[in-house]
Amino acid sequence: xxxxxxxxxxxxxTGAVGQELLRLLLERDFPCERLxxxxxxxxxxxxxxxxxxxxxxxxxxxxxxxxxDLAFFAAGGGVTRSLAPDAVAAGCVVIDKSSALRxxxxxxxxIPEINPEGLRQHKGIxxxxxxxxxxxxxxLWPLHKAFxxxxxxxxxxxxxxxxxxxxxxxxxxxxxxxxxxxxxxAQVYPQQIAFNCLPxxxxxxxxxxxxxxxxxxxxxxxIMGLPELRVSATTVRVxxxxxHSIAVSAEFERPVDLAEARRAVxxxxxxxxxxxxxxxxxxxxxxxxxxxxxxVGRLRRDTAFDNGLSFWVSxxxxxxxxxxxxxxxxxxxxxxxxxxxxxG
Numbered sequence: 103x104x105x106x107x108x109x110x111x112x113x114x115x116t117g118a119v120g121q122e123l124l125r126l127l128l129e130r131d132f133p134c135e136r137l138x139x140x141x142x143x144x145x146x147x148x149x150x151x152x153x154x155x156x157x158x159x160x161x162x163x164x165x166x167x168x169x170x171d172l173a174f175f176a177a178g179g180g181v182t183r184s185l186a187p188d189a190v191a192a193g194c195v196v197i198d199k200s201s202a203l204r205x206x207x208x209x210x211x212x213i214p215e216i217n218p219e220g221l222r223q224h225k226g227i228x229x230x231x232x233x234x235x236x237x238x239x240x241x242l243w244p245l246h247k248a249f250x251x252x253x254x255x256x257x258x259x260x261x262x263x264x265x266x267x268x269x270x271x272x273x274x275x276x277x278x279x280x281x282x283x284x285x286x287x288a289q290v291y292p293q294q295i296a297f298n299c300l301p302x303x304x305x306x307x308x309x310x311x312x313x314x315x316x317x318x319x320x321x322x323x324x325i326m327g328l329p330e331l332r333v334s335a336t337t338v339r340v341x342x343x344x345x346h347s348i349a350v351s352a353e354f355e356r357p358v359d360l361a362e363a364r365r366a367v368x369x370x371x372x373x374x375x376x377x378x379x380x381x382x383x384x385x386x387x388x389x390x391x392x393x394x395x396x397x398v399g400r401l402r403r404d405t406a407f408d409n410g411l412s413f414w415v416s417x418x419x420x421x422x423x424x425x426x427x428x429x430x431x432x433x434x435x436x437x438x439x440x441x442x443x444x445x446g
Contacts, residue, residue: 107443108133108436111170111194113162113185114177115139116148118267119199122425123174128153130429133436135443138170141177167192171443174428175199190226193444195435197228197428201313204229204321211324214430215372216243221435228431233423234258234314234337235321238348240396240422241415244370246326248362249409250355253332256318257349260303261342261387262295264419269295273341296341303337312337345387346423347416353407363401363411372422373398373415385416396422 110127114120120141127134139150140162148159160166162181167173167189175182179202186196186203203209210220211229213236221228231239238256245251262269269290276296279286288294292302304313319333368375376385377399385397396417404410417423435441 107135108171108441109136109138109169109443110134111138111140111167111173113140113173113175113181114199115150115157115159116141116145117176118263119176119420119424120174121150121152122420123176123429124150124152124157126421126425126429128155130433132429132433136169138166140166164188167194169444170194172197172432172441174425174432176424176428186227194226195224195228195441196226197230197431199230199424199428201232201317203227204231204317205324211321212431213239213243213325213372213427214434215240215370217325217327218434221431221438222440230424230428230431231321231325232314232317233264233419234260234335234346234348235318235325236423236427237346237396237415237417237419238318238350239322239325240370240372240417241348241367241398241413242322242350242352243326244366244373245352245354245363245411245413246328248366249358249411251326251328251331252353252355252409254322254334254350254352256333256335256351258303258314258318258335258337259299259340259342259347259349259387260314260337261344261346261419262339263344264303264346264423265290265339270343273343277341291339295339298341300339301336303339311335342387344391344418344420345416346419347385347387347414349412349414351404351407351410351412353404354409354411357409358403358411360401360403360411367398367401372396375399377401384414387416390416391418392421393418394421394426 146161175198179200212220314337315335384399400414
């Protein structure tokens, strides 16, 4: 991508995902003629340096999208609802990280290795999947293609960076307080996260499932094109800084051959097979932080399901589940000629 022809905006540029987007845009040589950074009014005027370039943050508000071809939204659902329609009206294509519009029927929810056709069907807005959904499907999709997925029971091990930079600081501060013998304070999470696990991500619904757990089921159905797919998820926050892991037990339509399952994963462009547990070789969040692919391992026949398979997957939530997925969608649209600059 050497041609610099797009004017690109990042809304929510001072947050964790916004910062990763900025870094990846520069590192992957995205064709930017101009790059504008937006955030809340209190962050306007802040100077950010990345990749040897300096940017001044502007206030994200209606009326700023007139010259922007592509805007990455990474600022939460409220900002998306208030500003994305204005961006689209100005002729800007929006790729949104938030959950605000994911389940809208006319908004494609896209992982480029799974359902890229959705990128041609957008009406101005493309949604990015939830981080836990994206990581899980890097392992589940190639197995579905091989054996036909019926249902899945999953448990997540989600890093604190999924909550944001303040959660990372809280984890680090609690560890330091523990070492120093000082009182441990919990502000970001309802309970201490250091040396602990919290089965509580998002709010609890009337059915006892959290919003995060519901998202995993609903989004998987939409992305995979399986409206009747049954998914039961338990989402857990763990004291890991970066990268999510997920334990999956799945039942398939056809008998599962382990050699064929390993081959399906290894040939899928979104996954890296690491499956030699006898040699202590399996994916971990540390190993897959800042990696493009997700690691899949611990493949074994499930003993509770007919035609069942269990496996483990680890992937970078800030990349595969957020910034990188959004950027890869944009890169694919440009390669295929589905996204062109307004001035062209």
